[in-house]
Amino acid sequence: MLFRELNRGKCKTYLVACERTHKAVLIDPVREKVERYLAILAYSGCKLDAIIDTHTHADHRTASWELHDLTGAPVIMHRRAPAPHVDLHVEDGQEITVGDVFLRVFHTPGHTPDSISLYTNDRVFTGDTILIHGTGRCDFAGGDAGEQYDAITNKIFSLPEETLLFPAHDYRGHTHSTVGEEKRTNPRIAGRTRQAYIDLMNNLGLPLPQGIQESLQPNQSAIEDESIKFPTLAELNQVRQLSAKELQLQLMTAQHPILLDVREPEEFTGELGHIPGSVLIPLKELPARVSELEADKHKDIIVICRAGVRSTTAAAILTGLGFDHVGNLKGGMLEWTDQQLPVER
Numbered sequence: 001m002l003f004r005e006l007n008r009g010k011c012k013t014y015l016v017a018c019e020r021t022h023k024a025v026l027i028d029p030v031r032e033k034v035e036r037y038l039a040i041l042a043y044s045g046c047k048l049d050a051i052i053d054t055h056t057h058a059d060h061r062t063a064s065w066e067l068h069d070l071t072g073a074p075v076i077m078h079r080r081a082p083a084p085h086v087d088l089h090v091e092d093g094q095e096i097t098v099g100d101v102f103l104r105v106f107h108t109p110g111h112t113p114d115s116i117s118l119y120t121n122d123r124v125f126t127g128d129t130i131l132i133h134g135t136g137r138c139d140f141a142g143g144d145a146g147e148q149y150d151a152i153t154n155k156i157f158s159l160p161e162e163t164l165l166f167p168a169h170d171y172r173g174h175t176h177s178t179v180g181e182e183k184r185t186n187p188r189i190a191g192r193t194r195q196a197y198i199d200l201m202n203n204l205g206l207p208l209p210q211g212i213q214e215s216l217q218p219n220q221s222a223i224e225d226e227s228i229k230f231p232t233l234a235e236l237n238q239v240r241q242l243s244a245k246e247l248q249l250q251l252m253t254a255q256h257p258i259l260l261d262v263r264e265p266e267e268f269t270g271e272l273g274h275i276p277g278s279v280l281i282p283l284k285e286l287p288a289r290v291s292e293l294e295a296d297k298h299k300d301i302i303v304i305c306r307a308g309v310r311s312t313t314a315a316a317i318l319t320g321l322g323f324d325h326v327g328n329l330k331g332g333m334l335e336w337t338d339q340q341l342p343v344e345r
């Protein structure tokens with residue numbers, strides 16, 4: 001197996017390649033470094049076979065969409081990933097094959113709902129689930145300290161002690177650790193009960209990273225278009241959230257809401273389908289096509305997407321444009337279909 005970390009910074013991108021076939025995978029590529037990755041792949045005689053994001057990143061723009069555009073390599077993320085254009089959704093226990101290299105997927109939510117770790121041979125890539133002598137924060141939307149504790153202690157710590165551990169970030173110049181080392185000395189986890197960990201993580205009081213929404217919302221929506229103005233965190237937090245069950249009840253009433261689906265056309269007719277009666281306007285087209293909704297400005301509108309994330313952005317955009325009864329389907333079509341509610345394709 002060929003292996004390298006490519007960024008030499010706080011944010012880590014790993015190249016893993018099969019020695020026999022020279023098929024390669026990039027884990028967590030960063031947008032500003034696309035040229036560097038392509039140069040290294042060419043220099044090493046490797047062909048990019050897959051691009052994996054361990055989770056939806058909040059601190060940097062992903063290079064996944066651009067690398068996919070340039071090379072055709074599929075983008076792989078967990079099923080809970082909110083963005084469109086993910087070519088392969090994976091779940092816990094699945095294996096990703098890259099030539100003779102097998103990456104086993106562990107669903108390790110907590111930092112984000114879509115966090116995965118990848119295990120192969122002697123090493124595990126943990127994303128921001130567990131860091132070297134630390135853990136990824138759980139205070140962004142969808143974060144959950146309890147889930148993170150379970151993922152670390154039940155999944156990562158079940159691997160052999162000598163397993164090398166490579167996180168997505170390190171702020172202190174470390175390159176790697178081991179499962180055994182973190183089990184014994186990780187200051188956030190070692191000797192802590194689940195409840196003690198939750199209390200610790202919920203009271204860290206960390207400031208939000210600078211420009212978080214400028215990275216997070218493009219990553220969540222795969223929108224590269226710089227002209228789209230994304231809502232602020234405060235505007236997003238004000239969006240009214242409805243559960244799948246609540247929406248289903250509303251749809252049974254005479255004055256049911258207008259359903260606005262903001263996914264891409266291939267998602268609308270794809271695996272998850274759409275709620276019967278939905279109108280489709282993809283998020284990236286919404287600012288230009290908002291006039292189509294002019295007559296509904298004062299009506300009840302519920303916005304829908306895959307995971308409920310892009311639709312929250314769309315709902316905040318509409319509210320900002322003077323629509324006064326906009327809500328969001330929490331958990332999106334993933335939640336709707338998990339509840340086995342009716343869909344059309």
Ligand SMILES: [Fe+2]
Nearest residue numbers: 056057058128
């Ligand atoms: Fe992260």
